[in-house]
Amino acid sequence: MKKVFDRFYNLIAVICCLLLIGVLLYAVSLLPSYGEENPRSVEVVERYVEHGLEETGATNIVAGMILDYRAFDTLGESHVLFTALICVIILLGKDKKNMRREYDSYYTVEAESYHLLQTDTIVRLVGYVLLPGLFLFGIYILLNGQLSPGGGFSGGAIMGAALIIFAVAFGFETVDRVFTEKLLKTVTFVALSFYSFAKGYVFFTGANGIDNHIPKGVPGAILSGGLILPLDIAVGFVVACTMFGFYSLFRRGSIGHDITFMDQQ
């Protein structure tokens, strides 16, 4: 019986794949040929390329697109990250209601020598050399979003990775001195609400034809592009906090020093 089912299953799988290939190839055959203008999208593209610089003030057209013309989309993406972080905190966080105390052995490794990993000389040395450069590189990419390729998501990802390397090389105790759960929640909340209010103001004034009093600046200067630079910073903070929060929660079930858990012990 199982053999028949397996054979049937394989047959269905092959047919499904062939159907999918056929549908996709048909869709490709309907595309305009290479080099031709696509009549459906050419209007928007022309608008972005020709008026992007004067309307957004950003020399990087992509930054102008995702943080000015389509800032609503980026706002949704940042909130998706925030929602994912909150879900992971709810699911994996140790607190009274989760009764994670009984599962504590799940997070700790039995071998005593495992804790020597936190004082591993090689990883520490690499951390000393790499970390300042990594943080600086992340900040550079974050602040140059309106001028060159980069911006909030990539800069924030680099800063989050640097935080993770920091935690790996020097132990969670070192990171906990500055990076607590309260700080993470505050930074994420402030960044997201700033994004929402600032962009809401621009959308409101733009839709009603009112001047919005946000200076565009000289294109090419670091303080240019109107709201793009502050929004980049907000998005970068959210991304960095989310990445480090994921790592910390999956690794040990809490962000920062877990006070409530320590009280119970």
Next chain:
Amino acid sequence: MTGGWIGFWITAVLMLAGMLAFTAGVIGANRFGFALNRMHAAGIGDTAGLFLVFLAVWVAEGIHMDTVKLGLIVFFMWFTSPVSSHFLSQIEYYTNPGLYQFLHREKQQKGDA
């Protein structure tokens, strides 16, 4: 004219050797059964393969800004890739309870004692 040919052959040999190292790394990382062996194979591609390909490009193009940047990339890869392999192997060593069946030397010493 002869110098150009010598440069070309050095480039070709170095590039092929780098490709060989990458191929060995890919095959090893996919075919070996044990985590530490796989890590070793992956490390070959990241260090030897990258360095040989960089040398080949360096011989072919000479020293200018682009090759210096490429050298910086190789430097950082040499700095980080072996360290990550080292850290992963430490974690494997401390967390894998069935590790001793793979470490034959360790087993013999235990038998001697």
